Amino acid sequence: MSKKTDGNAYTVFFAVGMVVVVGALLAFLASFFKPTIDENKRIEKQQNILYAMGVNENDESSAIFVSKDVVGETFSKYITKQLVIQGGNVSEDEKAYLIDVKKEQTVAKEGGERRFPLFVGEKDGKKFYIAPIRGKGLWDAIWGYVAMDENMVVQGAYFDHKGETAGLGANIKLRFFMDDFIGEHLFKGEEFVGIEVSKSNNDPKNEDKTDNQVDAIAGATITGNGVSAMIKVELRNYVPYFTNLKTN
Amino acid sequence: MGLLSKKDAKLITDPFADNNPITIQVLGICSALAITAELKASLVMSISVLFVLGVGNVVISLMRNIIPSKIRIIVQLIVVATLVIIVDLVLKAFAYELSKTLGAFIGLIITNCIIMGRFEAFALGNGPWRSFLDGIGNALGYGVILIIVGFFRELLGAGTLFGIPVLGDPIEKTGLYAYGYENNGFMLLAPMALIVVGIIIWVQRSRNKALIEEH
Numbered sequence: 124m125s126k127k128t129d130g131n132a133y134t135v136f137f138a139v140g141m142v143v144v145v146g147a148l149l150a151f152l153a154s155f156f157k158p159t160i161d162e163n164k165r166i167e168k169q170q171n172i173l174y175a176m177g178v179n180e181n182d183e184s185s186a187i188f189v190s191k192d193v194v195g196e197t198f199s200k201y202i203t204k205q206l207v208i209q210g211g212n213v214s215e216d217e218k219a220y221l222i223d224v225k226k227e228q229t230v231a232k233e234g235g236e237r238r239f240p241l242f243v244g245e246k247d248g249k250k251f252y253i254a255p256i257r258g259k260g261l262w263d264a265i266w267g268y269v270a271m272d273e274n275m276v277v278q279g280a281y282f283d284h285k286g287e288t289a290g291l292g293a294n295i296k297l298r299f300f301m302d303d304f305i306g307e308h309l310f311k312g313e314e315f316v317g318i319e320v321s322k323s324n325n326d327p328k329n330e331d332k333t334d335n336q337v338d339a340i341a342g343a344t345i346t347g348n349g350v351s352a353m354i355k356v357e358l359r360n361y362v363p364y365f366t367n368l369k370t371n
Numbered sequence: 372m373g374l375l376s377k378k379d380a381k382l383i384t385d386p387f388a389d390n391n392p393i394t395i396q397v398l399g400i401c402s403a404l405a406i407t408a409e410l411k412a413s414l415v416m417s418i419s420v421l422f423v424l425g426v427g428n429v430v431i432s433l434m435r436n437i438i439p440s441k442i443r444i445i446v447q448l449i450v451v452a453t454l455v456i457i458v459d460l461v462l463k464a465f466a467y468e469l470s471k472t473l474g475a476f477i478g479l480i481i482t483n484c485i486i487m488g489r490f491e492a493f494a495l496g497n498g499p500w501r502s503f504l505d506g507i508g509n510a511l512g513y514g515v516i517l518i519i520v521g522f523f524r525e526l527l528g529a530g531t532l533f534g535i536p537v538l539g540d541p542i543e544k545t546g547l548y549a550y551g552y553e554n555n556g557f558m559l560l561a562p563m564a565l566i567v568v569g570i571i572i573w574v575q576r577s578r579n580k581a582l583i584e585e586h
Contacts, residue, residue: 129441137442149456149457286478289408289409291559
């Protein structure tokens with residue numbers, strides 16, 4: 124028994140037709156939604172930066188950003204300066220927060236001079252220096268923002284991820300993990316060592332802030348190592364700026 | 372169920388019990404392992420699959436007479452992938468926060484064997500309305516198991532439900548932890564989902580002997 128849909132010509136015709144229809148539909152939808160999606164991403168960046176410096180709507184246990192409606196004005200109120208550091212030169216740029224860290228990392232890999240954005244915020248008379256970081260977790264990219272004071276002592280951190288395991292690696296964006304970084308030192312004496320997400324930490328309540336360690340999440344070893352690595356590798360690049368800041 | 376004939380109603384109720392996609396048909400195990408470490412993820416995955424399977428079954432059913440049989444699996448795959456991409460785009464544009472939480476799961480739906488299984492076994496041979504009911508029924512049957520597994524894994528593994536601590540604080544030693552109770556970290560690892568699914572299968576088959584296969 125043969126049906127008309129079994130023929131080779133029909134099959135090829137159907138396949139081509141379907142590809143064209145589906146391709147056109149998806150391309151149309153993607154470009155139709157792109158402006159809205161880009162705007163959402165821009166707002167999210169501002170929310171993340173503000174979150175790291177402690178401007179948020181956090182309740183007792185969960186991390187809550189400043190609302191979408193006021194994020195623009197809140198951002199210009201708290202973020203006093205946006206700097207771009209490139210090859211030792213520091214310049215101001217109002218759009219520094221839009222710099223794509225992933226693209227800059229590629230630039231550096233290809234031998235170019237990478238741009239490092241740094242945001243200077245002020246809250247209750249206290250200065251915050253917020254730097255974006257980016258690295259890789261178990262499945263995909265992880266990134267975040269770290270707010271520091273002049274001595275590179277962490278004042279706040281925000282982490283996010285693209286596809287870490289729910290309930291395990293994905294927990295790096297929960298308060299219990301991010302809050303542990305507050306007060307931690309990036310330096311050990313005079314040496315920059317970063318902060319290690321440690322499984323052999325004897326300080327689960329995180330009372331020792333100068334041990335350069337926070338407690339790891341059980342079952343999320345590789346994501347945790349990714350967090351340690353991105354802090355160490357990315358924030359090291361800002362050390363010259365802070366050294367300069369102290370001597371001047 | 373006055374709206375549905377007895378036969379149609381069976382399409383919805385069967386996957387809940389005697390023809391459950393996970394415990395009886397053993398489909399969709401991969402996602403049942405991957406995302407049930409917490410209850411919220413289980414719920415979100417169930418809702419996403421409900422949508423994709425319901426709509427996908429209708430689309431395939433409408434196309435069933437024009438799909439060339441030689442390439443039908445690829446056509447099914449394209450339909451799922453297209454639906455998933457559309458859901459992803461719409462969420463990113465209008466519910467950005469939600470799309471961040473869903474993130475990885477949306478993509479995972481494509482690989483869910485239940486979807487291909489139902490397309491192949493049901494939608495290709497039945498009308499749109501019956502296919503829709505079959506899709507909803509199977510997605511609900513899948514969701515129920517996911518939520519049961521998620522409930523036990525999150526409760527026993529992390530002592531929380533929907534991220535809210537329900538057994539006390541394990542570090543401050545309050546609540547149940549004051550009596551020496553400890554979270555079982557093993558529950559958060561994927562193999563434990565299989566054990567929970569296994570227990571559900573055991574309970575189900577001991578209650579309904581007809582489900583036990585003869586050897």
